[in-house]
Amino acid sequence: MEKEISQAVIRRMPRYYRYLGDLLDQGVERISSNDLSELMKVTASQIRQDLNNFGGFGQQGYGYNVQFLYDEIGKILGLNQQHTIIVIGAGNLGQALANYAKFEKRGFVIIAMFDVKPELKGKKCRDIPVYMMDELEDFCKNHSVDIAALTLPKDFAPEIADKLVKLGIHAIWNFAHVDLDVDEKEVVVENVHLSDSLMQLTYNIVKKKAQS
């Protein structure tokens, strides 16, 4: 078995990807771990360690080719393939995701939204049709769905998550304020708990005030 790569490393990869993309836009051809470390405010050592989890992408005496490294990290993150997404919950947040056109650039395609409100039936949100929840099963049987984004009230989330897993969906992007109890061997879950994030901010606000 391969050595497991820690989530701490994985969390940093998208940030590398973003900075490399910016460098590409600026026409930078190569960069050393040292220069990148100054830019990103991390240690050069960490950059080299992180990258070497996946292979040797650099060259001694030269540094890293920006385009090459960008592409490689893209592959590592699975951005070289298309991912279809359905959004469960067509409220404000669901619509925000549906409208967030940038996702498509990287091969993310939102193919449908689902909600329980009858008045939303048949509506479209930037070309994306809104279906009723009772159409979910049929839809999943007829379409290949890679990711389900849960943007619905927390009380319904666990039940829907179960249903989705039974319908063969193995990846959940969970915005509901609850922990989903799914089989980790079968399903990957990524949580976005906005209120947790906000509380972390207020903790730091209070701390800062106490210091000054």
Place this chain on the structure above:
Amino acid sequence: MEKEISQAVIRRMPRYYRYLGDLLDQGVERISSNDLSELMKVTASQIRQDLNNFGGFGQQGYGYNVQFLYDEIGKILGLNQQHTIIVIGAGNLGQALANYAKFEKRGFVIIAMFDVKPELKGKKCRDIPVYMMDELEDFCKNHSVDIAALTLPKDFAPEIADKLVKLGIHAIWNFAHVDLDVDEKEVVVENVHLSDSLMQLTYNIVKKKAQS
């Protein structure tokens, strides 16, 4: 100087808070670190260590009083005070935040939104008025603003962040896909990078597929 509490600990506090809130709703009066650890799937040791960073909230032989612990963690996270928020960028995500009524339960109040689009001028989003960006300065001078949520395109974010800091705002909840280069001594920043989160998910999808 007090010993610094690591952000790793802080990140876990909102989750404790959430579970304790659920227990309260269920009418549970006391809980041991052991029982809580099973519920939350973390070690009892970690719970006790985390809490003891802030003081001894439990009692030997008894455990923790749920209500008391809930309130204490609320205070630690600054939830016992009100925080006013302005949202910069009245797009979908900004509106989603504005409509996310639950925030108000915990003392978060969104008092205004700002945008550049003239057609939004004077509109309201669930009682929250939308102002034009050129009204920002006046607004900040006449209102006490604790937090600015940035839900605008990344190209404008750094500039606006600078402006906000100059106007006396010391906390930024940043949804723009860029790192803000502000003085850390003066300003606290909490980033919510949705596409980073999505990439973490796709990494794990690809990994899982490779395993099976």
Place this chain on the structure above:
DNA sequence: TAGATTGTTAATCGATTAACAATC
């Protein structure tokens, strides 16, 4: 008191940083 469970110290584990030989 006896049993339970905390608070806290000590041990372990993992992640980050430093150092340097390998090599372009």
Place this chain on the structure above:
DNA sequence: TAGATTGTTAATCGATTAACAATC
């Protein structure tokens, strides 16, 4: 070749877990 910079090993640092004495 000489200089630069990686890949990688070793050292350090911090976070997590285990253990247990304190105590309710």
